[in-house]
Amino acid sequence: MNGQDNPSFDPRAWVSQSDEPPVTTPQSDSVTPLNIGQNDLRRVLLASGGAGLLLLSGLGAAWLMRAPLPQAEAAAAPEPVSPAAALSQRIVNLGSLAELEAALLANGLAPAEAAAASAAAQAAIGARPGEIRAVIYLDAAASAPRLMRLEASFLDSSGAVVTRQPDDTFAAQAVAASLSSEIIMRRGEMNDADFYSSAVAAGVTDSLIQTFAQAFVYDFNFQTEITVGDVFEAVFEQQVNASKQPVGAPRLLYAALTTSAKSKALYRFQPPGGEPGWFDGNGRSVKRSFMRTPVDGARITSRFGPRFHPVLHYNRLHGGIDLAAPVGTPIYASAAGTVVSASPSSCAGNMVVLKHDNGWETRYFHLHQFAPDIAPGMRLAQGHQLGGVGNTGTCTTGPHLHYEVHIDGDKVDPESIPTEEGEALEGEVLKAFITERDRIDGARAGRTG
Numbered sequence: 001m002n003g004q005d006n007p008s009f010d011p012r013a014w015v016s017q018s019d020e021p022p023v024t025t026p027q028s029d030s031v032t033p034l035n036i037g038q039n040d041l042r043r044v045l046l047a048s049g050g051a052g053l054l055l056l057s058g059l060g061a062a063w064l065m066r067a068p069l070p071q072a073e074a075a076a077a078p079e080p081v082s083p084a085a086a087l088s089q090r091i092v093n094l095g096s097l098a099e100l101e102a103a104l105l106a107n108g109l110a111p112a113e114a115a116a117a118s119a120a121a122q123a124a125i126g127a128r129p130g131e132i133r134a135v136i137y138l139d140a141a142a143s144a145p146r147l148m149r150l151e152a153s154f155l156d157s158s159g160a161v162v163t164r165q166p167d168d169t170f171a172a173q174a175v176a177a178s179l180s181s182e183i184i185m186r187r188g189e190m191n192d193a194d195f196y197s198s199a200v201a202a203g204v205t206d207s208l209i210q211t212f213a214q215a216f217v218y219d220f221n222f223q224t225e226i227t228v229g230d231v232f233e234a235v236f237e238q239q240v241n242a243s244k245q246p247v248g249a250p251r252l253l254y255a256a257l258t259t260s261a262k263s264k265a266l267y268r269f270q271p272p273g274g275e276p277g278w279f280d281g282n283g284r285s286v287k288r289s290f291m292r293t294p295v296d297g298a299r300i301t302s303r304f305g306p307r308f309h310p311v312l313h314y315n316r317l318h319g320g321i322d323l324a325a326p327v328g329t330p331i332y333a334s335a336a337g338t339v340v341s342a343s344p345s346s347c348a349g350n351m352v353v354l355k356h357d358n359g360w361e362t363r364y365f366h367l368h369q370f371a372p373d374i375a376p377g378m379r380l381a382q383g384h385q386l387g388g389v390g391n392t393g394t395c396t397t398g399p400h401l402h403y404e405v406h407i408d409g410d411k412v413d414p415e416s417i418p419t420e421e422g423e424a425l426e427g428e429v430l431k432a433f434i435t436e437r438d439r440i441d442g443a444r445a446g447r448t449g
């Protein structure tokens with residue numbers, strides 16, 4: 001993917017983007033920033049002092065640039081200054097609107113003008129917390145700093161534009177928030193290390209990687225079934241402001257995984273009145289009544305069946321599977337059910353036993369600790385955290401979860417238990433799902449075309 005999907009308007013990033021103008025392309029539906037001297041803004045210096053003041057400069061430390069005001073763009077502004085005026089621009093990032101007046105003073109404005117312009121902006125915006133990006137336009141021809149225009153905006157692009165009037169007062173106009181959503185697609189291949197580093201290398205936002213893996217918790221074991229060269233694709237949505245700066249956390253919309261054995265593509269969808277979930281292209285939920293493994297990212301170190309016991313030193317049935325993971329890795333209820341017991345025992349250490357609606361039991365051994373709300377009789381939803389992986393009890397040689405499934409009193413192989421298909425959406429809900437699926441696929445096609 002190219003950088004256009006995710007342009008950075010964080011001024012700190014500009015330092016490495018010397019070929020690109022740091023001023024955004026004007027948006028037709030928002031107040032248009034004046035594009036001044038873009039070609040001159042080749043060097044950006046970060047001043048680390050005071051209130052995080054950022055100075056733009058072609059020379060080094062401090063001074064102003066001049067450039068003609070582009071007339072076509074000025075016309076879109078609410079109160080265009082004279083097209084004949086040459087303006088210089090400074091950008092200041094502030095912790096809050098209350099710092100505006102001081103920032104104007106620091107940029108050389110006369111105290112009365114700094115106070116008047118700041119008051120005009122505050123009157124238009126009102127009391128509102130949040131960081132402010134202030135763009136200060138000065139009359140480059142004046143001998144002393146003379147404010148012509150001031151844009152003060154929050155991250156969502158809302159704020160105010162203050163302009164000098166013919167009578168040398170300042171008028172402010174409020175600017176509405178301007179958020180739009182961008183759909184970003186990332187595709188990559190598994191490297192020889194792990195899924196996390198593969199996904200990061202492909203440009204998947206790291207906060208989404210866990211969500212991606214969880215979407216496949218019913219379909220793939222990431223430790224045993226994913227290998228080098230397997231292909232993944234993530235599509236996510238990011239709210240951006242008028243400057244294309246990300247606002248808020250991205251949201252994963254689509255996750256696809258193709259191995260030599262199978263291929264799965266999942267769509268995020270929130271049924272009306274329901275929880276968001278993952279569905280295949282036909283609107284069938286990925287959720288099954290039992291998870292394949294109740295620990296994310298665990299490695300199966302011992303399967304079900306007869307084996308020589310490393311601690312007890314004789315052959316016996318290994319009545320479950322061992323899932324190795326670092327101490328504290330969350331362990332989940334593999335299906336909805338009721339807590340039968342949660343207590344220490346000698347061999348199994350801290351052990352949780354759950355009884356499920358179909359009569360089956362699941363057992364979780366060697367927990368480092370119990371989740372605080374796990375107590376006998378408690379009803380749990382599937383995926384409720386039971387505690388963390390540990391190394392408690394006498395029958396363990398390293399941090400892992402020993403996981404058992406009991407059907408009618410018999411231990412059965414957790415990897416072999418039948419999993420029925422997930423529930424399918426129907427009727428109007430299915431129609432809504434198809435609309436969302438097609439929106440996501442349309443965006444994917446646009447990105448791949």
Ligand SMILES: [Zn+2]
Pocket residue numbers: 302318320321322401402403
């Ligand atoms: Zn075991």
